[in-house]
Amino acid sequence: MIEAQNLTKTYGAKTAVNDITFTVRPGIVTGFLGPNGAGKSTTMRMIVGLDRPTHGSVTVNGRHYADHSSPLHEVGALLDAKAVHTGRSAENHLLALAATHSIPKRRVHEVIELTGLQSVARKRVGGFSLGMGQRLGIAAALLGDPQTLILDEPINGLDPEGVRWVRSLVRSLAAEGRTVLLSSHLMSEMAVTADHLIVLGKGRVIADAAVADVIGGAARASVRVRSPQASVLASTLASPDVTVTHVEHDLLTVTGLDAGAVGDLAARSGIALHELTPMNASLEEAYLQLTNDDVEYRTGSSARDLEVTR
Numbered sequence: 644m645i646e647a648q649n650l651t652k653t654y655g656a657k658t659a660v661n662d663i664t665f666t667v668r669p670g671i672v673t674g675f676l677g678p679n680g681a682g683k684s685t686t687m688r689m690i691v692g693l694d695r696p697t698h699g700s701v702t703v704n705g706r707h708y709a710d711h712s713s714p715l716h717e718v719g720a721l722l723d724a725k726a727v728h729t730g731r732s733a734e735n736h737l738l739a740l741a742a743t744h745s746i747p748k749r750r751v752h753e754v755i756e757l758t759g760l761q762s763v764a765r766k767r768v769g770g771f772s773l774g775m776g777q778r779l780g781i782a783a784a785l786l787g788d789p790q791t792l793i794l795d796e797p798i799n800g801l802d803p804e805g806v807r808w809v810r811s812l813v814r815s816l817a818a819e820g821r822t823v824l825l826s827s828h829l830m831s832e833m834a835v836t837a838d839h840l841i842v843l844g845k846g847r848v849i850a851d852a853a854v855a856d857v858i859g860g861a862a863r864a865s866v867r868v869r870s871p872q873a874s875v876l877a878s879t880l881a882s883p884d885v886t887v888t889h890v891e892h893d894l895l896t897v898t899g900l901d902a903g904a905v906g907d908l909a910a911r912s913g914i915a916l917h918e919l920t921p922m923n924a925s926l927e928e929a930y931l932q933l934t935n936d937d938v939e940y941r942t943g944s945s946a947r948d949l950e951v952t953r
């Protein structure tokens with residue numbers, strides 16, 4: 644369990660994390676989301692004692708990270724996969740870490756196997772691809788068999804097989820009753836990996852809810868409807884609470900009515916339908932809607948224009 648209470652971090656005039664309070668519960672995967680610069684990494688660093696809060700506090704299993712006598716057994720963290728001595732082999736890197744906590748060699752070989760690094764374990768980390776580096780970072784996080792895992796963008800650089808592997812790994816760790824906090828900018832992956840989401844925007848918590856509630860609360864589901872009489876259908880459906888958008892000459896997207904209601908109204912007016920598909924809102928849509936006012940770095944009309952808002 645991770646508990647943050649009025650957690651705040653300022654760097655000079657910049658408030659990176661602004662008075663946030665949240666709990667990350669065991670037994671589920673909690674996704675940690677937010678636009679670039681929202682304060683996710685700063686929060687994660689404070690959880691593992693790499694940054695000191697300006698105000699407030701954060702504990703892991705009831706204690707500050709530094710107060711745990713054996714922190715690697717308590718919390719495993721992947722914060723920066725590149726923060727590794729590049730001249731060492733993966734195996735030696737893990738052995739050195741293990742030695743600080745009297746973790747047996749056997750466990751080092753277990754995590755090498757678990758993360759699929761057997762064939763490169765004796766190779767210099769400096770020559771690793773981004774994906775292999777991520778796997779090594781995950782291996783280091785798992786070394787102490789900790790109850791709590793904090794993974795900052797673990798799927799960054801992984802190929803599809805690796806992404807799927809991380810998904811099943813974190814889901815199985817949570818199913819064992821562990822606490823898992825995971826950040827990623829890949830919404831489609833977060834939607835299938837996380838149970839719960841904490842969303843930051845400009846250093847504040849803007850959502851703390853189950854994934855389904857975040858999607859349902861922010862984005863409206865729509866209905867895709869195809870008809871040879873699309874224009875007539877659009878006028879039939881029109882009302883102040885219903886939005887109808889022409890996608891193609893015979894294709895409409897309708898929000899504000901469910902598929903059944905669209906079908907009933909069309910039948911009553913004798914309008915033929917060639918397609919009627921309920922479209923679930925995606926986490927990406929919900930997320931973009933939710934964070935719209937909290938994006939610090941926004942891409943302008945030209946992809947190269949970087950405009951700083953607010």
Ligand SMILES: Nc1ncnc2c1ncn2[C@@H]1O[C@H](COP(=O)(O)OP(=O)(O)OP(=O)(O)O)[C@@H](O)[C@H]1O
Nearest residue numbers: 654657658659677678679680681682683684685686
């Ligand atoms: N050491 C530091 N000194 C000054 N400002 C910092 C420092 N670390 C972070 N910041 C600022 O604090 C804010 C939050 O940064 P942070 O890295 O926590 O965001 P993030 O949500 O992890 O972003 P990203 O998704 O890009 O990784 C940013 O505006 C960043 O520039």
